Amino acid sequence: MVTKEQVIKFMAAEFPQSKCLVEAVSEGSSIIRHRVGVDELRPGGTVSGPVMVTVADVALYVAMFQQIGITPLAVTTSLTVNFLRKPSSDKDILGICRLIKVGKSLVYGEVTLYSEGSDDPVAHAVGTYSIPGARQSKAEWSSRNPE
Amino acid sequence: MVTKEQVIKFMAAEFPQSKCLVEAVSEGSSIIRHRVGVDELRPGGTVSGPVMVTVADVALYVAMFQQIGITPLAVTTSLTVNFLRKPSSDKDILGICRLIKVGKSLVYGEVTLYSEGSDDPVAHAVGTYSIPGARQSKAEWSSRNPE
Amino acid sequence: MVTKEQVIKFMAAEFPQSKCLVEAVSEGSSIIRHRVGVDELRPGGTVSGPVMVTVADVALYVAMFQQIGITPLAVTTSLTVNFLRKPSSDKDILGICRLIKVGKSLVYGEVTLYSEGSDDPVAHAVGTYSIPGARQSKAEWSSRNPE
Amino acid sequence: MVTKEQVIKFMAAEFPQSKCLVEAVSEGSSIIRHRVGVDELRPGGTVSGPVMVTVADVALYVAMFQQIGITPLAVTTSLTVNFLRKPSSDKDILGICRLIKVGKSLVYGEVTLYSEGSDDPVAHAVGTYSIPGARQSKAEWSSRNPE
Numbered sequence: 001m002v003t004k005e006q007v008i009k010f011m012a013a014e015f016p017q018s019k020c021l022v023e024a025v026s027e028g029s030s031i032i033r034h035r036v037g038v039d040e041l042r043p044g045g046t047v048s049g050p051v052m053v054t055v056a057d058v059a060l061y062v063a064m065f066q067q068i069g070i071t072p073l074a075v076t077t078s079l080t081v082n083f084l085r086k087p088s089s090d091k092d093i094l095g096i097c098r099l100i101k102v103g104k105s106l107v108y109g110e111v112t113l114y115s116e117g118s119d120d121p122v123a124h125a126v127g128t129y130s131i132p133g134a135r136q137s138k139a140e141w142s143s144r145n146p147e
Numbered sequence: 148m149v150t151k152e153q154v155i156k157f158m159a160a161e162f163p164q165s166k167c168l169v170e171a172v173s174e175g176s177s178i179i180r181h182r183v184g185v186d187e188l189r190p191g192g193t194v195s196g197p198v199m200v201t202v203a204d205v206a207l208y209v210a211m212f213q214q215i216g217i218t219p220l221a222v223t224t225s226l227t228v229n230f231l232r233k234p235s236s237d238k239d240i241l242g243i244c245r246l247i248k249v250g251k252s253l254v255y256g257e258v259t260l261y262s263e264g265s266d267d268p269v270a271h272a273v274g275t276y277s278i279p280g281a282r283q284s285k286a287e288w289s290s291r292n293p294e
Numbered sequence: 295m296v297t298k299e300q301v302i303k304f305m306a307a308e309f310p311q312s313k314c315l316v317e318a319v320s321e322g323s324s325i326i327r328h329r330v331g332v333d334e335l336r337p338g339g340t341v342s343g344p345v346m347v348t349v350a351d352v353a354l355y356v357a358m359f360q361q362i363g364i365t366p367l368a369v370t371t372s373l374t375v376n377f378l379r380k381p382s383s384d385k386d387i388l389g390i391c392r393l394i395k396v397g398k399s400l401v402y403g404e405v406t407l408y409s410e411g412s413d414d415p416v417a418h419a420v421g422t423y424s425i426p427g428a429r430q431s432k433a434e435w436s437s438r439n440p441e
Numbered sequence: 442m443v444t445k446e447q448v449i450k451f452m453a454a455e456f457p458q459s460k461c462l463v464e465a466v467s468e469g470s471s472i473i474r475h476r477v478g479v480d481e482l483r484p485g486g487t488v489s490g491p492v493m494v495t496v497a498d499v500a501l502y503v504a505m506f507q508q509i510g511i512t513p514l515a516v517t518t519s520l521t522v523n524f525l526r527k528p529s530s531d532k533d534i535l536g537i538c539r540l541i542k543v544g545k546s547l548v549y550g551e552v553t554l555y556s557e558g559s560d561d562p563v564a565h566a567v568g569t570y571s572i573p574g575a576r577q578s579k580a581e582w583s584s585r586n587p588e
Contacts, residue, residue: 017186039164043219049204049226054197072190078519078569079196080227080374082402082420084395100406100418101378108376108418110404112394124394124402126376126420128519225372225422227521229549229567231542247553247565248525255523255565257551259541271541271549273523273567275372311480333458337513343498343520348491366484373490374521 002065010070011062020058028099028109030063033092033116040093047087047115047122052095056081056111056125059097064107064129067099071131074107079127087122091115095125105131149212157217158209167205175246175256177210180239180263187240194234194262194269199242203228203258203272206244211254211276214246218278221254226274234269238262242272252278296359304364305356314352322393322403324357327386327410334387341381341409341416346389350375350405350419353391358401358423361393365425368401373421381416385409389419399425443506451511452503461499469540469550471504474533474557481534488528488556488563493536497522497552497566500538505548505570508540512572515548520568528563532556536566546572 004025011018023031034040034055042048057076064074087093094116099109106128113123151172158165170178181187181202189195204223211221234240241263246256253275260270298319305312317325328334328349336342351370358368381387388410393403400422407417445466452459464472475481475496483489498517505515528534535557540550547569554564 014190043161044222046222049223050197050201053200053226057196075191075193075233076196076230078227078229078376079200080225080420080521082225082372082422083223084397084402086222100415103378108378110418110420121394124404124420126374126404126418128376225523227374227567229519229569231544231549247562250525255525257565257567268541271551271567273521273551273565275523308484337455338516340516343517344491344495347494347520351490369485369487369527370490370524372521372523373494374519376519377517380516 002070006070007062007065010072014072018058020055022062023094025062025066028063028067028102030059030066030097032059032062032095032097036089036092041089044086045089047089047093049081049083052083052087052093052113052123053079053081053125055093055095055113056123056127059095059111060107060109060127060129063097063099063109064102067102068107068131074129074131077128077130079125081123081125083123085120085122088115088118091117093122107131149217153217154209154212157219161219165205167202169209170241172209172213175210175214175249177206177213177244179206179209179242179244183236183239188236191233192236194236194240196228196230199230199234199240199260199270200226200228200272202240202242202260203270203274206242206258207254207256207274207276210244210246210256211249214249215254215278221276221278224275224277226272228270228272230270232267232269235262235265238264240269254278296364300364301356301359304366308366312352314349316356317388319356319360322357322361322396324353324360324391326353326356326389326391330383330386335383338380339383341383341387343375343377346377346381346387346407346417347373347375347419349387349389349407350417350421353389353405354401354403354421354423357391357393357403358396361396362401362425368423368425371422371424373419375417375419377417379414379416382409382412385411387416401425443511447511448503448506451513455513459499461496463503464535466503466507469504469508469543471500471507471538473500473503473536473538477530477533482530485527486530488530488534490522490524493524493528493534493554493564494520494522494566496534496536496554497564497568500536500552501548501550501568501570504538504540504550505543508543509548509572515570515572518569518571520566522564522566524564526561526563529556529559532558534563548572
């Protein structure tokens with residue numbers, strides 16, 4: 001089983017520039033946090049759409065790892081995001097992912113996004129990851145990052 | 148008519164952190180460039196999905212401005228992105244937008260994304276912008292940014 | 295509160311050609327059944343995609359009625375469907391809808407589709423309904439269909 | 442090369458219940474017509490969403506055949522439809538498909554839908570077909586349908 005600590009270590013090594021924080025990882029699900037500061041805002045004092053898309057994409061990636069192991073080379077093949085409400089300009093964005101299908105070559109799930117402290121979603125995403133050469137890529141990453 | 152220069156000035160003022168460059172603006176269309184460097188890459192030596200989503204989102208925003216005037220408070224309501232090929236790690240991403248419907252309250256269009264120098268798209272997006280209080284927001288932005 | 299019986303009566307009156315059966319209606323959710331026979335099959339002995347899309351569309355429509363009252367003129371504005379597994383050729387399709395946002399002008403939700411008797415979804419959809427002139431259309435339908 | 446006549450023959454044999462008519466087939470594109478009568482209408486005197494989805498789905502299927510040969514077992518894996526205007530209740534729906542990527546295992550394209558006689562699209566769709574065992578399925582269909 002992949003632990004939260006292993007995912008955090010992986011993300012720090014492979015996505016050092018990412019502002020997404022792994023809050024939780026469990027059975028086919030994940031919670032990702034994105035700090036909101038000046039860089040994340042857009043006119044109207046609200047969080048930009050691409051920030052929310054990034055959270056959704058990372059949340060799916062991390063939830064998938066929990067199910068199939070850390071698989072760096074898995075790639076997004078489709079992503080649909082619906083923006084539902086204006087996010088708060090002074091609250092972090094939280095994305096809660098739930099996987100719907102974990103297949104051999106494709107993983108599909110949904111992510112609900114919130115401004116921290118509110119129960120009303122600001123956005124909702126569904127997306128598919130493709131797992132090309134999953135075994136090789138896992139082996140490769142492990143061999144470069146021995147425990 | 149909104150010119151390329153006006154859009155560039157607007158983007159620099161309102162999205163100073165953006166790495167998207169406005170290459171062209173014409174009748175219901177736009178071309179956006181995103182430089183690709185270490186920050187845009189992910190494992191596998193390819194451009195991260197959120198970078199391409201950002202280009203698609205900005206390309207729709209800018210093409211809409213050409214049609215309805217600069218409207219800062221227009222917000223994305225939905226975005227669907229399909230990733231088609233692995234982008235080059237050493238080429239800029241170009242997004243070419245074509246609007247399909249320009250209504251009073253909604254604008255809908257498509258964006259095809261390329262690695263510069265290739266004719267094979269790396270991704271394709273469709274998205275909708277909502278124009279809430281378009282007139283007010285335009286007036287407000289103009290009054291704060293007199294010529 | 296709109297009851298299951300009211301929705302069934304509405305569907306029979308307004309969509310007499312529909313093969314969708316309303317199985318359940320409750321707080322922001324619905325279950326729709328579609329019988330599967332020769333007309334629903336396609337090469338490969340599986341249920342055609344448009345049948346599943348129809349179930350998703352009706353499930354959102356009905357779940358919305360439970361929340362905002364019967365609103366015939368509400369129209370779908372977007373629908374994204376991901377097909378996950380081959381449905382059985384000899385099982386009914388069931389669609390289970392859960393609304394995610396019920397706003398004044400837009401309703402957004404998700405629908406998970408199953409072949410009856412299996413816990414593995416065959417498809418998953420998200421969609422948005424627009425409620426134009428909701429009050430008028432409800433009043434109009436009620437006046438034509440007095441209790 | 443697959444001709445329009447071959448596609449029409451295939452559709453008649455395999456989808457006898459379909460109301461979609463193949464109007465044109467050419468290099469990576471197709472035009473599909475759907476007659477609009479009482480069965481296609483919904484409250485508000487407009488064409489139901491699933492009819493338009495059906496046209497989009499068939500248009501992609503047929504355009505794909507032009508490129509890769511008749512492949513009955515190709516299946517839709519994702520479909521996103523945006524509804525843009527109210528279709529006429531007394532005009533046929535026409536769907537014009539353009540393929541964007543034709544890969545070995547996936548085909549992706551877009552379909553613009555019109556009420557006949559209007560230049561303003563009523564809907565726009567993007568979708569992906571998966572080609573599992575394309576060769577076998579083509580061979581199988583040909584052997585059952587010798588010229």
